[in-house]
Amino acid sequence: MRHFRAALPGLVVFACLNVSAAELIEVVVTANRLPEAPDAGLAATTVITREQIQLRQARSVEDLLQGVDGLAIANSGGPGKLTSFFVRGAEADHLLVLVDGVRIGSATAGSVALQNLPVEMIERIEFVRGPRSSLYGSEAIGGVLQIFTRRGGGDWQPELAISGGSLDTRQAQAAIGGGSEQAWVRLQGSWQETDGIDACRGSSSQFAGCFTEEPDRDAYRYRSLSARAGGEFASGTQVEASLLRAASRVDYDGSFANNSHILQQAASLGLAHDFGGRAGNLGLRVGRAWDGSKDYLEDSFQGEFETKRDTASVQWDIKPRDGQVLTLGTDFQRDHVGGTTAYTVDSRDNVGVFAQYVAEVAAWRAEASLRGDDNEQFGQHATGSVGLGYTVSPALQLLAQFGTAFKAPSFNDLYYPPDPFFGESSNPDLDPERSRSFELAARGRIDVAQWRVSLFQTRILDLIGYDDFFLPANIDAARIRGVEASATISWQQWLIDTGVTLQDAENRSEGPNHGNRLARRPRVAGHLDVERRVGTVSLGARWVTEGERPDNATGSRRLGGYGTVDLRAEVGVSDDWRLQLRVANLLDKRYETIAFYNQPGSTVYLTLRYAPKR
Numbered sequence: 001m002r003h004f005r006a007a008l009p010g011l012v013v014f015a016c017l018n019v020s021a022a023e024l025i026e027v028v029v030t031a032n033r034l035p036e037a038p039d040a041g042l043a044a045t046t047v048i049t050r051e052q053i054q055l056r057q058a059r060s061v062e063d064l065l066q067g068v069d070g071l072a073i074a075n076s077g078g079p080g081k082l083t084s085f086f087v088r089g090a091e092a093d094h095l096l097v098l099v100d101g102v103r104i105g106s107a108t109a110g111s112v113a114l115q116n117l118p119v120e121m122i123e124r125i126e127f128v129r130g131p132r133s134s135l136y137g138s139e140a141i142g143g144v145l146q147i148f149t150r151r152g153g154g155d156w157q158p159e160l161a162i163s164g165g166s167l168d169t170r171q172a173q174a175a176i177g178g179g180s181e182q183a184w185v186r187l188q189g190s191w192q193e194t195d196g197i198d199a200c201r202g203s204s205s206q207f208a209g210c211f212t213e214e215p216d217r218d219a220y221r222y223r224s225l226s227a228r229a230g231g232e233f234a235s236g237t238q239v240e241a242s243l244l245r246a247a248s249r250v251d252y253d254g255s256f257a258n259n260s261h262i263l264q265q266a267a268s269l270g271l272a273h274d275f276g277g278r279a280g281n282l283g284l285r286v287g288r289a290w291d292g293s294k295d296y297l298e299d300s301f302q303g304e305f306e307t308k309r310d311t312a313s314v315q316w317d318i319k320p321r322d323g324q325v326l327t328l329g330t331d332f333q334r335d336h337v338g339g340t341t342a343y344t345v346d347s348r349d350n351v352g353v354f355a356q357y358v359a360e361v362a363a364w365r366a367e368a369s370l371r372g373d374d375n376e377q378f379g380q381h382a383t384g385s386v387g388l389g390y391t392v393s394p395a396l397q398l399l400a401q402f403g404t405a406f407k408a409p410s411f412n413d414l415y416y417p418p419d420p421f422f423g424e425s426s427n428p429d430l431d432p433e434r435s436r437s438f439e440l441a442a443r444g445r446i447d448v449a450q451w452r453v454s455l456f457q458t459r460i461l462d463l464i465g466y467d468d469f470f471l472p473a474n475i476d477a478a479r480i481r482g483v484e485a486s487a488t489i490s491w492q493q494w495l496i497d498t499g500v501t502l503q504d505a506e507n508r509s510e511g512p513n514h515g516n517r518l519a520r521r522p523r524v525a526g527h528l529d530v531e532r533r534v535g536t537v538s539l540g541a542r543w544v545t546e547g548e549r550p551d552n553a554t555g556s557r558r559l560g561g562y563g564t565v566d567l568r569a570e571v572g573v574s575d576d577w578r579l580q581l582r583v584a585n586l587l588d589k590r591y592e593t594i595a596f597y598n599q600p601g602s603t604v605y606l607t608l609r610y611a612p613k614r
Contacts (some may be wrong), residue, residue: 030045031126033315039443043130044454065085069499071085077199086521089478091142096143096144100311102267106293124148131143141460144304160172170194191223198215202253221248226244229242281316284314287312310332314330325357333349334348337349342347350375350376356370383405394445431462432475434462453483464476484499497529501524519553536571544563551594576612581605
């Protein structure tokens with residue numbers, strides 16, 4: 001019953017909407033690797049625009065994604081600290097992340113440090129839930145999150161923002177951009193420092209949390225730079241290049257290391273040509289992502305990890321008939337690891353070939369895709385997906401989808417060198433983790449509201465766990481079932497967005513943990529966001545809740561549920577200047593998303609922005 005009470009406010013708003021959001025003009029590309037209207041594809045997709053990012057006054061990517069449908073977040077101690085993102089109950093490394101089309105992440109750890117990417121650099125986010133390996137390959141078991149950096153255009157104009165507030169936080173960003181339809185460019189830099197909070201209340205005597213007592217504030221700071229430019233030739237050829245560089249220093253509590261210098265970079269170059277007519281579009285994109293970490297204990301150097309990921313893709317979108325698109329493509333990826341740890345294997349290649357067919361005939365929409373990956377380490381792997389939608393009326397569309405996905409083992413799982421005292425700690429014979437997912441959904445628009453309800457189930461096999469000799473092995477399994485319900489209403493000066501996710505993520509591995517809930521996945525999570533605009537004034541409130549959850553595989557340690565309320569206000573001081581105020585965690589709720597790791601209490605931030613209207 002307490003789960004129902006926690007979800008009730010979101011459900012009430014959802015049920016009361018009998019009114020479709022204003023017509024959207026943007027397109028999304030992530031779900032099917034095609035530019036389409038946001039509600040054209042069948043996959044559950046959340047789009048966060050630049051306008052929404054600024055209105056919500058988010059301080060970080062995890063702050064921005066908090067409460068998003070189907071997503072649970074576990075943070076280890078405040079700003080900049082290690083953060084895990086669980087999509088529809090899948091593992092934290094089952095989310096594929098792209099920046100301007102380039103796959104990013106650590107090949108050694110197998111995950112992405114989203115918490116260290118600057119939110120000020122982001123133009124929009126597309127978050128697709130459900131398996132997408134049949135288009136993107138490894139990692140897309142839970143979904144795909146694509147970040148697009150900001151782009152230029154129009155008159156050449158500068159932008160500035162300065163911000164400060166609680167936890168001795170200071171932040172500034174500056175940008176300049178402009179151009180025309182034929183050529184455009186944008187350059188931007190940002191900086192932030194915060195003294196943070198005491199990240200961990202661990203204990204060395206009780207072997208809890210970070211296994212040390214360091215009752216100090218753990219600071220976080222970053223410097224970032226982004227550049228994006230493009231142009232279009234009269235022949236119908238487009239070219240675009242982008243670069244994102246984010247350098248961070250993260251302080252935390254630990255006995256082997258307590259601060260890290262982290263560098264993330266992503267660069268891409270894309271070419272596209274529109275042949276016109278049935279011949280469609282041909283695109284080429286090459287990219288490189290760098291991920292590095294230097295670890296220290298106070299000022300003593302402890303070690304360094306760095307990875308490079310080179311990618312290239314060719315995609316041809318053909319239009320056999322009106323309402324139909326056939327996509328043919330191939331991807332290449334090479335991962336290379338370096339640093340102070342001598343891995344037994346330090347590189348591997350992967351080649352993928354994929355095809356997709358999308359057709360709309362009368363009230364029907366069909367999507368089907370198939371992909372084969374040939375990986376230098378684990379061999380060949382095939383994935384596929386199929387989806388069908390039927391439009392009963394503008395107010396109701398029925399959807400059904402099925403897909404398979406996989407996750408290649410990380411370099412740490414496969415090749416980490418033996419420890420001189422404990423021996424082997426990796427297993428080069430690991431197989432990819434595999435999944436099968438089903439989804440039934442209904443969605444529609446009624447007047448000024450749009451809504452969606454999804455029922456989903458995922459079975460994950462060959463999950464990597466630890467055998468009796470504490471070596472990685474494909475011995476675990478999981479079954480996740482759940483329901484998502486979301487709605488958005490735009491009426492006069494009001495914008496209301498709400499959603500709730502109920503899920504049961506169960507361990508299906510053989511052994512004593514069989515039947516236990518998976519760690520750090522709440523049974524219920526929801527959000528309610530209300531925005532009111534009157535002239536140059538905007539007022540908003542956001543409520544986010546997550547239910548209780550286990551913190552470990554046995555369920556012996558549990559985390560309580562929580563709810564937070566944020567308030568925000570924005571005033572247009574003039575045509576070009578805006579003043580923003582945000583109060584986060586208004587009620588000063590004390591909670592943890594990982595046991596023994598603290599979260600900030602009530603905080604206040606003030607921001608002044610200069611952005612000339614175009």
